[in-house]
Amino acid sequence: MRFTSEQRLDDGVLEREFTLGEIPGTLWTPASASASAPVPLILLGHPGGVRKMHSRLVARARHAAADGFATATIELPGGGERPRFAAAEQARADLQRALQAGEPVSEEIVDRLVLPLVEKAVPEWQTTLDALLALPEIGGPVGYSGGVISIGTRLAVVEPRISAAVLFAGSFVPRIMFEEARRVTIPLLVLLQWDDEGNDRRMALDLFDAFGSKEKTLHANMGGHTGVPQFEGDAAGRFFTRHLS
């Protein structure tokens, strides 16, 4: 892990860009974080394209820092400036075509779109976690927050260092992930936009049902994919404060 830039934001949060091999990422730590007072960590998931998402990611990072958490994100495979992979590009085009034609989105398209992404992204998150937890100012426990929900689900299954997750049910989910969902046992808060144009409500509710966690909460709100109300940011903060503090 190599830090490539560093700036102190006005609320004292330290924002550091890094690269980890070919993967670009950003780490935000609250002013209080130090080797003698390491802070818990939240991994910030997103749909890819961290530059485009930067202002929203910074807002989430500041919010978490105010609650005493460090946050970090990395660019997704195929996202932002990272090399595209042709199969996923083709699947994304097929998905858009189906949505625009008002056709049902086939399982086959969803599999082609999401499964390779999960396969590539999850080990990258784990490597990133290794590097972050080696920093003296970062302690545990660790949470995951955001989309892509299939990535969060796989991480919750394979990565024992993740203790709690806020998952955004805002993307299509391959059938195979429902089996994995049953093996998730950590506390979950699942956010659902009731009229999400890039999602299937029934599938999201079925996935919530499938999660094996004894403590899981669903928060559904009106509006489309990007309309998550501001108060859900506060709810996520309280969820992590309960489970990571």
Next chain:
Amino acid sequence: MRFTSEQRLDDGVLEREFTLGEIPGTLWTPASASASAPVPLILLGHPGGVRKMHSRLVARARHAAADGFATATIELPGGGERPRFAAAEQARADLQRALQAGEPVSEEIVDRLVLPLVEKAVPEWQTTLDALLALPEIGGPVGYSGGVISIGTRLAVVEPRISAAVLFAGSFVPRIMFEEARRVTIPLLVLLQWDDEGNDRRMALDLFDAFGSKEKTLHANMGGHTGVPQFEGDAAGRFFTRHLS
């Protein structure tokens, strides 16, 4: 409205029992409430039997008082010490029989169980509201919180003084209420227990979908009818603080 008893709880909340005609009820006001500083009001819904529910109702009242709200409840028609009505008793017995036999609960049973209750209870809540709002220490706005969800739904439609509601989706809902739900426009927080033994999850989700409110949020948690997590009490408090303060 005639007050029949009065006691000051240890946190300064004033608990007063009253009768309004034949209807018994209780009013809780925070220590701060006065004629020169009237407080907003939350009507506490419940499934009937206020004596049995007393400790839970007091807990909700104290929580609301800490947020600056007065609360009040009345016994349901046919509940507690109030005269039973035979038709509802028969419907309740039929419901229990169907549930115990693992049979689907027919719309006809649900109609017989719930509709007469709604017809009787809603005007009583409105009369109670008249009396409560005439007290100098009670101002507006007014919220409704709790079950029976069909009563809360009807109140939200017919009673313009109710500005926001937390509805507990923990009872069967007559088909006709889905039409009424479309006419609800106030902000809603709907609580659902995912494995509620006295409810139908699909029906609850359909009802949430049917509400006409632009701002509505669903919180679903694991567990049965009585297992609502404590943090949902805090969530309800924040919801009312947003909408009634």
